[in-house]
Amino acid sequence: MKIAVICANGKAGRLIVKEAVDRGLDTTAIVRGTNQTAAAKVINKDLFDLSAKDLEDFDVIIDAFGTWTPDTLFQHCSSLKLLCDLVSGKNIRLLVVGGAGSLYVNSEHTVQVMDGSDFPDAFKPLASNMGKALEELRSRNDVKWTYISPAADFRADGARTGSYRLGGEELLVNSNGESVISYSDYAIAMIDEAVNGTHIQQRISVVEN
Template identity: 75%
Template sequence: MKLAVVCANGKAGRLIVKEAVDRGMDVTAVVRGENQTVAARVIQKDLFDLTADDLKDFDVVVDAFGAWTEDPLPLHSTSLEHLCDILSGTDVRLLVVGGAGSLYVNKEHTACVA
């Protein structure tokens, strides 16, 4: 299985890459800066600069995006929308990994876990 992990240098991304490599998957780390993972292949590009052509040859793309801002929810929505747009009409499967910080805890959707 050919797997791309977007935001692979993050906490979740590094663990996902390691587990996938340990299981013998063909893993590519998608990172903004220098690769800090065990993946042998790297796409060094910002998530928002990725194109359909960058991801067309993968079976699965894992979105491990995380934001360290005061209000990260708009960034999560924007990043997910971008990945959905560029993968639309392809056979590539998109898996989204999210932390508890993005979970709402009230009906009004104004308070999050973290």
Template identity: 70%
Template sequence: MKIAVICANGKAGRLIVKEAVDRGLDVTAIVRSDNTTAAKQVLKKDLFDLTADDLKGLDAVVDAFGAWTEDTLPQHSTSLKHLCDILSGTDTRLLVVGGAGSLYVNPEHTVCVADGPDFPDIFKPLAAAMAKALGELRERKDVRWTYISPAGDFQAEGERIGKYISGGEELTLNSRGESIISYADYAIAMVDEIINGANIQKRISVVRE
């Protein structure tokens, strides 16, 4: 399979590249600066400058874009719109590294993690921006997208356990009552979805077993 990982030099992107390379996928790292990943093929280009030709012929594109400052938070929406526009009508899958704040905590799907009293105020603008982008993504019927939310505690330096539980739109807890996953285990789930998944135009979630 031929895939590309956008923002591959980031913490999540780098581990997704490594997992994909280790499992024999043909991986292109899309980066703005010098490549620091395990990928042998590199496209040095800003996400917003990517064209349809840049992504032509790929089986899947992983969007590992992230923005955290107040002035860049709207780019969660604009970056996703740009990627959807250039992948529109193609067979190439778009898999998005999502957030946990928009996961639902009730069966009616009216209350999200970010609505909870214990959700840190400092992360609320980010959660809102990512939830907005997800809402806009749900409207795209012309793109074969999959949005993968991590567990609530998404650990950049966490251990690679090698096992995870798949969930859907609601926050899933493991047998110990935890909502936790490492970036490394999230990368396993991402590559599994690329290879075996059929969650087209769906949001799924993952938590450590």
């Protein structure tokens, strides 16, 4: 299996690469600038400059793109559309590091986390744009995609426990009633899905045990 991680120099990207490399997987980091990951193989290229030829030899592409400034939030949609177009109709799986704001908090799937009165206003534009990108992804029947949402509290410096619980469209909580997961445990879930490929054209979610 050959895996490529896009935007691999980011906090999530680096841990995903490390998890893949530690498992002995053939892993390539796609980065801008100097490679800061554990991958020995590198494609030095901006996401928006990637071509179908760049990606054609991989079995799995992991999209760890993220942006937070108001003038770039639209790129959550445009970057995902580009990647979908590049792997359209091919036997290449596209795994996406998603957000928690679009997870549902009721069984009817009518209310999302970002709709809550306690959801911070500062994060609503980001959650909205990521949610829109997911909705557009759902329409891509020509792509073998999987969107993986973290728990509501996604901890960059959280401990690696080595375990997690898998869910679907609804916000999960752990045994303490908390919706939390570390980037390291999220990386485990991401590489498990990369290896197993059991949730094609689905959104899944993860929380610590």
